[in-house]
Amino acid sequence: MKIVNTRVNHLVNPIGYQLPHLSFSYVVEEAEGTKQAAAQIVIYADPYRQQVLYDTGKQEQISSLSHNIDLKLESCTRYYWTVKVWSDAGEEAESELSVELGTAAELMSEFYKGMPQIDETLEMINQALMEAALNA
Numbered sequence: 001m002k003i004v005n006t007r008v009n010h011l012v013n014p015i016g017y018q019l020p021h022l023s024f025s026y027v028v029e030e031a032e033g034t035k036q037a038a039a040q041i042v043i044y045a046d047p048y049r050q051q052v053l054y055d056t057g058k059q060e061q062i063s064s065l066s067h068n069i070d071l072k073l074e075s076c077t078r079y080y081w082t083v084k085v086w087s088d089a090g091e092e093a094e095s096e097l098s099v100e101l102g103t104a105a106e107l108m109s110e111f112y113k114g115m116p117q118i119d120e121t122l123e124m125i126n127q128a129l130m131e132a133a134l135n136a
Contacts, residue, residue, distance in 0.1 A: 001031040003085055003095035009133050013099045020130055022069045026083050026095060033087030036064060043071060044080040047097060053079070058086070073100070 005027040008014050024041050039062035045051035054071050056062060073079065079100040086092050
């Protein structure tokens, strides 16, 4: 059994997006079992998996199609996450580490803060990115 196609808001390693909410999804392949028995999503502050920021714990109600997590992302910050899945046949698999990064608009706004024309442009970019993420 293996986990593939890990996504956040239907995007692979979304970098440069302002995500109003976080929806995690994945696909399980090559499983002997016929359905997922439980899953666990863990978000880390580092690629070495030392600093856990969020852990759902092992839950039966996590859906591979979409699982929402309430976590505010900080700008200029890189995040890493994995999902672990258990099948009804007793199998267990964990995904490779995936990456999520604070938004490009947030990164730019930190640098150009206080410049009205830049602030307006950044707001328009953020709005367009949110609409694109919601419509994806």
